[in-house]
Amino acid sequence: MKIQSVAAELSLKRSVDSGTDEQRMAVRNIIQGVRSDGDAALLAYTKQFDKAQLDHLKVTELEIEEAYNEFPEEMIEVIRQAADNIYTFHEKQLRETWTYTDSSGTILGQKMTPLDSVGVYVPGGTAAYPSSVLMNVLPAKVAGVKRIVMTSPPGADGCLPAGVLVAAKICGVQEIYKVGGAQAIAALAYGTESIEPVDKITGPGNIFVALAKREVFGTVDIDMIAGPSEIVVLADDSARPAEIAADLLSQAEHDTRASSVLVTPSQKLAEETAKEVESQLNDLPRASIARESIENYGAIYVTKDMKEAIDVVNGLAPEHLEVMTENAMDVVKDIRHAGAIFVGRFSSEPIGDYFAGPNHVLPTNGTARFSSPLNVDDFMKKSSLIIxxxxxxxxxxxxxxxxxxxxxxxxxxxxxxxxxx
Amino acid sequence: MKIQSVAAELSLKRSVDSGTDEQRMAVRNIIQGVRSDGDAALLAYTKQFDKAQLDHLKVTELEIEEAYNEFPEEMIEVIRQAADNIYTFHEKQLRETWTYTDSSGTILGQKMTPLDSVGVYVPGGTAAYPSSVLMNVLPAKVAGVKRIVMTSPPGADGCLPAGVLVAAKICGVQEIYKVGGAQAIAALAYGTESIEPVDKITGPGNIFVALAKREVFGTVDIDMIAGPSEIVVLADDSARPAEIAADLLSQAEHDTRASSVLVTPSQKLAEETAKEVESQLNDLPRASIARESIENYGAIYVTKDMKEAIDVVNGLAPEHLEVMTENAMDVVKDIRHAGAIFVGRFSSEPIGDYFAGPNHVLPTNGTARFSSPLNVDDFMKKSSLIIxxxxxxxxxxxxxxxxxxxxxxxxxxxxxxxxxx
Structure with a gap:
């Protein structure tokens, strides 16, 4: 892993993938197809892109029950506990309607109302994560959204992954459709014979999903368009190199475009961490992905002091930030831009991915400058009151x-x- | 004004103007031009589109002082009072960082931080409203945004309207640039030699501004893309037809595509209001605009009872809703979708446009289903805390x-x- 002093041109920023002209055109055609032909278009695209020959789109109750009954019981328990933690955290975000009356008797206020309906997109294949289901659905549940719909592309066998169905059941989602890609986004935005349109679409996806979300934005609301994942560790000599390295690698294994960065005033910590990354890397099942990510988007920045290190972190505005320093809470006070801040050695970033409670849907690619983790406010709207x-x-x-x-x-x-x- | 019973196909929705291919292409070229040529491109586009020959973009302190000193003193006082009211309302929206500790000593929380910088776009010509400046800038001030930048296209004389400069001064905005259109949005998103980029762009604009905002979304944050304005009045026989008609016309005078709708269970009120609209309309300076708006997008819906009337309102999800009924607060409880709700006969909608305190930047075109008035949260971001x-x-x-x-x-x-x- 490269060790470098702070460069003048400092940035995590990988270019935002805004798609080729062909991809944009393809997405616009798919949306048009769904708008004119409805379910027939969805079934045809699912055959074309997912190789699945379906005759209906909705997942049956029986499919959900079977997935649940065959799932390892101890994993159901873990997912349930994670769901409890996530629900509890998000409940603290819930805000009530408020009003106030001035001295002349005028009443002003803000009325809070949940959205009527939300569509959660769950990507297919190896990225079909049960944790994504929890993190997207539960804030909507806390907000009070009555209708929560899920869509996900089926495998060639016409099935959705069991883990996704189990997580949906634990969250109380019953309306699930086997459709993915731009066609799923079009169906959620405009509706078809079997899918009623929703008010907002959330959830990650590939470039076609991202382009389709950008295209339907305005007709419905969308969450942020996510980029590749990233972690920045801010540490001094009180931190343990092996633990830092493990956390950097947990980010790197996601994606060859993921970015893992250590920022430290300690040359010694920098060197020891670089060695640890090398030695832990080889032994990983996803070593080739992690290695490419570390080589292209990994870095260790050695700063002249902690103050400069904090400036570097604010410049990067990372999705995930770990702070493993003396007086960590003082350091946190000076952090202006970060999606989630993990403090102390027991707050390893994967704990936040699955279990602690705060949302793992976070602003990527420097957008923590202006964006927030997915939260209950995203599933409610305000109305001003003037009396x-x-x-x-x-x-x-x-x-x-x-x-x-x-x-x-x-x-x-x-x-x-x-x-x- | 047409009186009709509730149609099966009920909608305020005018199609969202997503631009022609030529417009999209023009906007992309302008953005590219600004990214490669910076200030030179801004000056060239300003000459081309605004017919203004500038040698620098920034409004001088002297220009602001002159505008302020020549402005009617009593109007400065009115704008100041409006600013005070708006500031006071938005202060109630401000949320603090919170944390909680569970029984095992884990601390979880949400850290609130203002954005570093915001750009407010102010349209040119007759739409250069001082009230827009107040409504966009003050929530950012309350949030604690340190750098607030304004841009607006100059007239052919190279000047910005005095009212806009006066409102900017009252709000404490010093960094103002004479540039409009897609080129202003590009400059705010990517920066030029004289304009540092910002983290978020807010404010209304024409189709080129809207397309440019959509294009830079992701690189920076944007507010919603606004459509034409609309009002729905929900009233029964306790309301006064002349007042309803005046409010409907205040919306209609904005724009030929504005929409003004009365929903009432009273045939009598419907008929009397229709007559009042006719008689008040002819006498307005902007009568031709108002008439076209009323003819194309105006309607009076007579429902079978108040319950159906409320359903109609929720179906329309209006930007502005006036409730002038018996037991109005009970009616308000059942309203799920509306940008701002004005209750009782003294809450005429223009009071909210200028003076009461809540924001006048509201979700249009049915987007109150999922969007909120511009508010302090729009100028802050959350970071999760996990200890x-x-x-x-x-x-x-x-x-x-x-x-x-x-x-x-x-x-x-x-x-x-x-x-x-």
């Missing part, structure tokens, strides 16, 4: 009419003035 | 490792296990 009193009206109507006329909107001014006593 | 205790670790590491292996991620499992005592 103007007669006294406020009498005191202010002339000013309001004057403001309207300043902007050249006479009918606005008259709508106010017509109410004067 | 796992040794006790939690010892109790749970085996489960977490098992979950990781279930998903085929061995390095995740080992990162946890390497910490066991």
């Amino acid at each position: 103007y009193s007669e006294q406020s009206f009498n005191e202010n109507f002339k000013k309001i009419a004057a403001f309207a006329r300043l902007e050249g909107l006479e009918a606005h001014a008259r709508a106010v003035e017509i109410r004067k006593a | 796992y205790s040794e006790q939690s670790f010892n109790e749970n590491f085996k489960k977490i490792a098992a979950f990781a292996r279930l998903e085929g991620l061995e390095a995740h499992a080992r990162a946890v296990e390497i910490r066991k005592a």
Whole structure:
């Protein structure tokens, strides 16, 4: 692993994959196909892309029960506990409607309402993670969303992975469709004979899914478009190189484009961690993925002091940040940009991926500068409340009419003035 | 104004304008131009589109001072009071960092941090509204955003409207650039020699601005892409037809594509309101705009009872909703989708446009189903905090490792296990 002092041009940023013109065109054609031909288009695309010959899209109750009954009992228990932790954390995010009354009797406020319906996209193949189901569905449940729909591409055998169905059952999702790719996003946004449209689509996916989400954004809401995953470890000599290396590698095994970075003022820690990465790497089942990721997007930055190290972290705005330093909570105070912050040696990042409670859907690729983890607010909306009193009206109507006329909107001014006593 | 019973196919929805292929291409070329040529491109586009020959983009302190000093003093006072009201309302939205500790000593939480920088786009010409400046800038101020930048296209004389500069000064915005259109959005997203990039862009604009925002979304955050404005009035016989008509017309004068709708169980109210709309319409300075809007997108729906009327309102999910009924607060409880809800006869919608305090940037075109008024959360981001205790670790590491292996991620499992005592 490369050790370097802080470069002038410092960035995690891999280019955002915005697709080729061919991919964009293909996605627009698929969306158009689903809008005109509905279920028939979904079945045809599923045959074409997933090699699955289906005659209906909806997963049956029996399929869910079978998956659940054949699943290892102890893993069901683990998923249940994770679900409990995730639910408990997200409950703290839930906000109530509030109002206040001013001295003239005017009431102003903010009414909180859950979305009516949400579609959760679950990618297929090896990326069909039960933990994704928990992390996308449970905040929506906490928010109070009544209709939660899942879609996922089937295998060539026409089935969805058992783990995904088990996680759906644990979360109480009953409406699941075997459809993936841009066609699933189109169905969720516009509806077909068998799939009612939803108000918002969340969940990760490949480039076609990402392009389709970008395309339907506005007709429905979407979550952020996720990039490859990344971790930054901020550590000093109080941290253990073997543990840092293991955490860096847990990120690197995700994807050849994942990024793992250590930022430290300690040359010694840098060198020992680099050695540990080498020695742990070879022995991993996904060693070739992890190695490519480390070589292309891994780095160890040695800074002149902790202050510079913190600046580097804020510059990178990482998805996951681990802080393993003396006085870690003081360091955390100065962190401005990070999706999730793991503090101390017992807060290894995979604990957050599965179990601790906070969401693992996090802003990637530097977008922690302006984005948040998936959270309950993403599944609710606010409505402003304005209950103007007669006294406020009498005191202010002339000013309001004057403001309207300043902007050249006479009918606005008259709508106010017509109410004067 | 047409009076009709509730149609099967009920919708406010005007098609979202997603631009022609030529417009999309033009916007992509402009963005590319700004990315390669920076300020030179901005000056060239400003000459081409705004007919203004500038040699620098930044508004000088002197220009702001002159606009302020020449502005009517009583209007400055009105804008100041509006700003105070808006600031006070948005302060109630501000949320603090929170944490909690579980019985095993693990601390979980949510850290709140303002964005570093925000760009506010202010449209040019007659749509250059001082109220837009207040509504976009003040929530960012409340959030604690340190750098707030404004851009707006200059007139052919190279100047920005005085009202916009005055509102900017009242809000404490000093960094203002004379640039509009897709080129302004590109500059805010990617930066040029004289404009540092920002983390988020808000504010309304024409189709080129909307397409450019959609294009840069992901590199920076954006607010929703706004459609034409709309109002729904939900009323019974306790309401006054003349006041309803005035409010409907205040919406209709905005734009020929604006939509004004009355929903009522009262045939009498429907008829009287239709008459009032006719008689008030002719006398408006913007009568031709208002008339076209009312003819194309105006409607009066007569329902069989209040329950059906509420269902109609929820189906429309209006940007602005006025409730002028008996027991209005009971009615409001059943409203699920609306950007802002105005209750009672003294809560005429223009009061919310300018003065009451809640934001006037609201979800349009049915997007109140899933979107919220612009608010302080839009200018902050959350970071999850995970401080796992040794006790939690010892109790749970085996489960977490098992979950990781279930998903085929061995390095995740080992990162946890390497910490066991």
